[in-house]
Amino acid sequence: MQDSFQAKTALEVAGKTYQIFKLDAVANSARLPFSLKILLENLLRFEDGVTVTRDDIQALADWDPQAEPNKEIQYRPARVLMQDFTGVPAVVDLAAMRDAMKALGGDPDKINPLQPAELVIDHSVQVDNYGSDAAFGLNAELEFSRNKERYQFLKWGQSAFDNFKVVPPDTGIVHQVNVEYLARVIFGREVDGELQAYPDTLVGTDSHTTMVNGMGVLGWGVGGIEAEASMLGQPVSMLIPKVVGVKLTGQLPEGATATDLVLTIVELLRKHGVVGKFVEFYGPAVKTLPMGDRSTIANMGPEYGATCGLFPIDQETLDYLRLTGRSEEQVALVEAYAKAQGMFDADGSFEADYSEQLELDISTVVPSLAGPKRPQDRVALTAIKPSFDAALKALNSERGAASKPVTTKIDGQDVTLSDGAIVIAAITSCTNTSNPNVMLGAGLVAKKAVARGLSVPPWVKTSLGPGSMVVTKYLEDAGLMEPLKQLGFHVVGYGCTTCIGNSGPLREEVSKAIAEGDLTAVSVLSGNRNFEGRVHAEVRMNYLASPPLVVAYAIAGRMDIDPYNDPLTTDADGQPVYLKDIWPSQAEVAETVNQFLGQDDFTQSYADVFAGDARWQGLQAPAGKVFDWDADSTYVQEPPYFQGMQLEPAPVAPIGNARCLALLGDSVTTDHISPAGNIKADGPAGRYLIEHGVAPADFNSYGSRRGNHEVMMRGTFANIRLRNKMAPGTEGGVTLHQPSGEQMSIYDAAMRYQADAVPAIVIAGKEYGSGSSRDWAAKGPRLLGVRAVIAESYERIHRTNLVCMGILPLQFLDGESAESLGLTGYETFAISNLDEGHAKQVTVTATDAEGNAKTFQARVRIDTPNEVEYYQHGGILQYVLRKLAA
Incomplete structure (x- = not known):
């Protein structure tokens, strides 16, 4: 390594000498x-004259806040974080790469993580059982029985790969485990015989990796394929970004929570536009925010569209590290290093040069929800009833529906369900379960409600999915778990549940009533995502809310109330009970946190976490360095990405005679594209499983079968809420095969095109691929034969994932769209002038059935030189494999 700026120096901490790279060596x-200081240190430490040059370092130091990003740098994060849904296919790919390396005559052991890679199994538990003390144990048993093959595979990976650790299931949610245990803030690690200190940085295979930004740790979500490349030593190629500074002033008012604050920030930043930008929070109010609140705000970075949402390292960071049981040696290192590098905000006065600046007086925050289908659609609690009524009217009008109330019997009681009935109330998701203030607040609401003799209506499916065992411990210590249980909020599992669609079945009587009345049922959850079809297939409207509000709405059982003026319910004496009657004060919450949250909660919960x-x-689990694939497994199969691969890639060919698989609108999320949630028995994936001897009761979820490409490609574009304009009047993964005009599943059409050697494309509107960083949203289309996507705009991670899978992302020129160009999707498409992937613009020719040709230009969204190489090789994994084999 080189040291052009002579930045290498020594730092003495608690009797140890660390090698560090001083930032003030660079003007x-x-x-x-x-x-950007964190990125600058990274470049100084990895300067090699090839991937990182003196000019790269100087360009970052001379960063012009107002300039459009155009300077590419190669950034190497210190570690990789995965959850099991995205982690299993990543480990599957690494195992397949070992086989491919062997076939190419190379050493399979070269396929090995070169830096710490940690995987937390948290996405597989489902809420099959709820409302009883037995729920957690029963759900855990089902989880293990359903996922045995996957878990055996991950256990193999833990022993087969170096630098790879697995946090077993039923421990916690990946991002909460990261904040409470895994995050180092500053690494102290031996590198080439030298003890080095450097910032903890990471990429994660889940978009909410940003949660750790609350601790001053720079990290963001990437696709599984990018994470694999990072594990194999490939740098993350990125443009030096714009940085938006958000100044926080004031103090949260009485009644408002961190959830309300983050929903306000999501709305503010989505309106401003921060996609592809870094966001940093600073200002006097930051000092008033505990780590739980900071983590809540950082967690929802993907919802406000930013790459990251970073908070400074300060005294709160140090206090939190001590609270969570990190060693005094580690705390001392964090403090000494951050202060030595100008990364410590001692008094809340730090203010950098920013590309753009916004200010939010947090005293203006009011209790809020977000919904019914996007996290940025904040609604003040005072306006929720008219907002819901309007949204319901619009939805029913769009569906052409005429719902009717249905009376049914539940637990021997006659109940009537109608539009607006809340059928799921879930305290779930890392966003809020990591925050003791809102979790203890929920417990206090439950305590006050139980004291009034209140209960939850029988049609509401209640659940509590704590992000870690720490939460259960402090709720129990505070005496709040019991009232939560009395309202049905028993612990159902330690993992991502309702927020990712693992909400489990509704009561049979409720499902039947929804179907019979064609009802618009509602969920209220303390999560970060509420996209259509995500939470539950039978629930059309979903609202994000703080955990205390989830409890309150569960008691009400209906969405169409005004919580300020309408009673939630009546008590045992028939007296009306309003929200204000059971809402705790900030002082009550703070007193409970101070009394019942302590270091022992963390040290005991994480004593033997692995x-x-x-x-x-x-x-x-099997043994050996090369995995012994089981041809009969329906969970783990060797993917076909490397079949027939040669050491040299073939030249990039133009795309001709292509057919459109789907013509889509705006805001098509990765949930719409990637297989997620339940597997339908009458769909292509369900039929495949039945053919392989799997009963529908044992289908499990798509997420749990991400290690089997045969299932996943059949579930791609199969979301029940996907609307393909090529098949008007339909919902779900339906298209019209061309030129036959036959209506069929997108999978079946894709297979017919492949059999006829016809390439496929997808056409879409704005914000294509927003949402979670699902690698299968790119892998699935690639296996369906999709060669290019033409969209009006892209979400950052998904665009990158398309390139990394060898799919060409094209963008309509400003002001143009499929609609303005008159495209129907029934044409044949040709894409020319690719220039080996170097082209900035290409020519697209669409020819209709009568032979009329329409030609237009499209921007090539291969944004960096590294991405050009990935595209030339057919994908990033092929690129890495060829480099290692050579």
């Missing part, structure tokens, strides 16, 4: 935002 570094319970310890 102008003091004015940089914290996030060991797992008896189920995990008793799990038998």
Whole structure:
């Protein structure tokens, strides 16, 4: 490594000497935002004259806040974080790469993580059972029985790969485990015989990796394929971004929570536009925000569209590290390093040069929800009833529906369900379960409600999915778990549940009533995502809310109320009970947190975090460096990406005679594209599983079968809420095959095109691929034969994932769209002038059935030189494999 700026120096901390790379060796570094200081240190430490040059370092130090991003740098994060839904296919790919390396005559052991890679199994538990003390154990048993093959595979990976650790199931949610245990803030690690100190940085295979930004740790979500490349030593190629500074002033008012604050920030930043930009929070109000609130705000970075949402390292960071049981040696290192590098905000006065600046007086925040289908659609609690009524009217008008109330019997009681009935109330998701203030607040609401003799209507499916065992411990210590249970909020599992669609079945009587009345049922959840079809297939409207509000709405059982003026319900004496009657004050919450949250909660919960319970310890896993694939497995199969691969890639060919698989509108999310949630028995994936001897009761979810490409490609574009304009009047993964005009599933059409050697494309509107960083949203289309996507705009992670899978992302020129160009999707398409992937613009020719040709230009969204190479090789994994084999 080189050291052009002579930045290498020593830092003495608690009797140890660390090698560090001083930022003040480079002129102008003091004015940089914290996030760019972290990137600058990374370049200094990895300067090699090839991937990182002196000019790269100087360009970052001389960063012009107002300039459009145009300078590419190669950034190497310190570690990779995965959850099991995205982690299993990543490990599957690494295992397949070992086989491919062997076939190419190379050493399979070269396929190995070169830096710490940690995977938390948290996405597989489902809420099959709820409302009882037995729910957690029963759900855990079902989880293990359904996922045995996947878990055996991950256990194999833990022993087969170096630098790879697995946090077993039923421990916690990946982002909460990251904040409470895994995050280092500053690494102290031996590198090439030297003890080095450097910032903890990471990429994660889940978009909410940004949650750790609350601790001053720079990290963001990437696709699984990018994460694999990082694990294999490939740098993340990126343009030096714009940085938006958000100044927080004031103090949260009585009645408002961190959830209300983050929903306000999501609305503000979505309106401003921060996609592809870094966001940093600063200002006097930051000092008033505990780490739980900071983590809540950072967690929802993907919802406000930013790459990251970073907070500074300050005294709160140090206090939180101590609270969570990090060693005094680690705390001392964090403090000494951050202060030495100008990364410590001692008094809340730090203000950098920013590309854009916004200000939010947090005293203006009011209790809010977001919905019914996007997290940025905040609605003040005072306006929720008219907002819901309007949204319901619009939805029913769009569907052409005429719903009717249905009376049914539940637990021997006659109940009537109608539009607006809340059928799911879930305290779930890392966003809020990591925050002791809102979790204890929910417990206090439950305590006050139980004291009034209140209960939850029988049609509401209640659940509590704590982000870690720490939450259960402090709720129990505070005496609040019991009232939560009395309202049905028993612990159902330690993992992502309702927020990712693992909400489990509704009561049979409720499902039948929804179907019979064609009802618009509602969920209220403390999560970060509420996209259409995500939470539950039978629930059309979904609202994000703080955990205390989830409890309140569960008691009400209906969405169409005004919580300020209408009673939630009546008590045992028939007296009306209003929200204000059971809402705790900020002082009550603060007193409870101070009294019942302590270091022992964390040290005991994380004492042996990698060991797992008896189920995990008793799990038998295969041995050996190369995985022994089981041809009969319906969970784990060797993917076909490397079949027939040669050491040299073929030249990039133009795309001709292509057919459109789907013509889509705006805001098509990765949930619409990637298989997620339940597998329908009458769909292509369900038929495949039945043919392979799997009963519908044992289908499990798409997420749990991400290691089997045969299932996943059949579920791509199969979301029940996908609307393909090529098949008007339909919902779901339906298209019209061309030129036959036959209506069929998108999968079946894709297979017919492949059999006829016809390439496929997808056409879409704005914000294509927004939402979670699902690698299968790119892998699935690639396996369906999609060669290009033409959209009006892209979400950052998905565009990158398309390139990394060898799919060409094209963008309509400004002001143009499929509609303005008169495209129907029934044409044949030709894409020319690719120039080996170097082209900035290409020519697209669409020819209709009568032979009339329409030609237009489209921007090529291969944004960096590295991405050009990935595209030339057919994808990033092929690129890495060829480099390692050579």
